[in-house]
Amino acid sequence: MNPAGPDELLSTGIPGLDTILGGGLTPHRIYLVEGEPGTGKTTTGLQFLHEGLRCGEQVVYITLAETAQELSAVATSHGMPTEGLHIHEVLPTEDLLAAEQQYTTFHPSEVEMATTLRLILGVVEELKPSRIVLDSLSELQLLADSPLRYRRQVLALKQFFSTRQCTVLLLDDRTASASGDLQVRSIAHGVIQLDHLVKEYGAERRRLRVVKYRGRSFLGGLHDYNLVRGGLLVHPRLVAAHSRGIKERAQCSTGLPKLDLLLGGGIEQGTSTLIVGPPGTGKSSLAAQFVAAAIERGDRAAMFLFEESASNMLHRSDGLNLRMREATEAGALTIQQVDPAELSPGQFASAVCRSVEDGARVVVIDSLNGYLNAVPDERFLTTHLHELLTYLGQHQVLTILVGVQQGMLGGTMSSAMDASYIADNVLMLRYFEDDGAIRQAVSVFKKRGSAHERTIREFSLTPAGIQVGEVLRGYRGLLTGVPLPLAGTPGAGLHG
16 A cells, blocks of 8 residues: 555544544654653554554654664554564664773764764665654754754754655654753644643543644644553543534423423423532432433433442432333443543543444433542633533533532532533422421522423432422422421421
8 A cells, every 4th residue: 555645644543643633644744742751652653653554554663762672562562563563773782881982082973973863864765664753862862962963963854754755753752851852843844742740649641732733723732641552542622612503402301290390391402401419319310310211212321420330320220210220231321430530531521422422312420529529630620511511512412410519408508619600401409307307309490491490399219210299389498408387378397
């Protein structure tokens, strides 16, 4: 198979990175991949070359620091075949350790630099590859005795590679320049920056940014990525504006007739509904009811659980006669247990988007508090959530968010994260005291899709399922938890 033509784009072989780059790399250009040791530069280079092998191209990895054996071990650890992958070592020999080999008159740049460049040019002339990875530029920079000489050598390499129809990735580990190599940045056709941050608890946070890409538009900003078996897995930053559209929204039943009355007929497709209330009021059970209703009408659903395990959720649903286990076994429902210590916003958004691409029409995020605890250092968490909800709305997905409030009774209850202004609908569950018993109530505080009841109805969990009762009339202060009878109303309690 022939290499890509001048008007075609080369795939990097990295899931998500081609999307950020607007389709891939312009062929026959030099690109810089920079990052500190451990960010995945070598793996990036191997994935780039492996994609070339898959397309039938001639590829070569020129290493100035690691041995061919070490690189082959890295490729094997990621499950990449090494057949056809030419690894060419340009390394100092053991003779360099001998005393007679130490330079006294000449600077290393005058001897080793010329030898190194000659070896690099020789392997390119011999193999005539279409894809090249040069690892790493720090070795060349250290060999050069001045920034001017280093820049001229890189310019000469650029000219040499361009005349040989090569697409080149230059890897730079920044060990020779603490502030990054601006010399090569100005020369390269594109620059990809890899970075990783160490959190106080949990896995490292890895992020990617395209610094420049001449002649093409790309998705700017920081994008999360994971380094897993198989290589880099990039999660492009979610931009809801890319999928905007105006569509009619059908109204969906919750499966509970009196809750439908409270909601003005049901919940509209493409809207987000926030269910809030203190612990134990039945928020997760109500979210499961929305899922069960969706499955009953033939839709697929996905649930993302932060606190509760999938087994506990299924067991609780069995007790409410919601038949979630059958839906899971049939493939109509997918449940993903999210590990908060390993999560990044981009990774979570990608998982939600994949569920939508797989056909999910209802998505449950349980809970926002777990999401917040998973990324406590995120300054723009609300923005992440807004983009995600906008994306889901534009794909006609009904989204259910669960928010836990601190406190049990009264108006002092608060939420760690206020998403009520982002959500289209807000359902509120409350405890209230009546005749020596604690009971529950449900009300709709906000609904953008249609008019709704301004009443408060009784809410209960029974072995037969969730029950929404009649309007609780004749009392005031239900939301405080301690209702009082209205003037002229017999105070016989609400249970009658």
